[in-house]
Amino acid sequence: MLFSVNIKLSARTLTGTFSSQNRGAADWGWQGLIAHGCHSLVLIIDPRTSQTIQVLERHKANVVKVKWARENYHHNIGSPYSLRLASADTTGKIIVWDVATGAARCEIQEYTKPIQDMEWLWNQDASRDLLLAVHPPNYIVLWNADTGTKLWKKSYAENILSFSFDPFEISNLACKLI
DSSP: OOOOOOOOOOOOOOOOOOOGGGTTOEEEOTTSOEEEEETTEEEEEETTTTEEEEEEEOOSSOEEEEEEOOOOSOOBTTBOOOOEEEEEETTSOEEEEETTTTEEEEEEOSOSSOOOEEEEOOSOSSOSOEEEEEETTTEEEEEETTTTEEEEEEEOSSOEEEEEEOSSOTTOEEEEEO
16 A cells, blocks of 8 residues: 655755855754854754754854764753753864853864864763864874863874764774775
């Protein structure tokens, strides 16, 4: 038996002037919000209404990456949900935000080149504040995104463009190399 479903979707456009460096700076979060870079700003958009609900202003250079932190653990009154976001700019600065308040929780910078890629380590119990970042040309660095402390650094022979975790086995990492 064949079924057909007609769904009427209205097109929505996120407006704003962008730099070419903002091209990879967008992420759709677990809570349904979109974060994207617009020059040196990070805009938080509710896609249901196409309204900007928060503007994060602390970067001095164009934003090149944004990543929402996953909130995949039990919360209670003493440990409420938070909206955490990491953003990185062309100078290599990473800022970890409390999106609800618009405050920077942590700033990280070790190099002066744009961050190529970053991802939160979400599938472990030791800490929920671990952020893995690719610092050009060939470094992968693990940061404690709550304190800004570098926990681990590895250099590779090839230049790294991006990486991806295996969703079924978090200890597997695939890298895109030049």
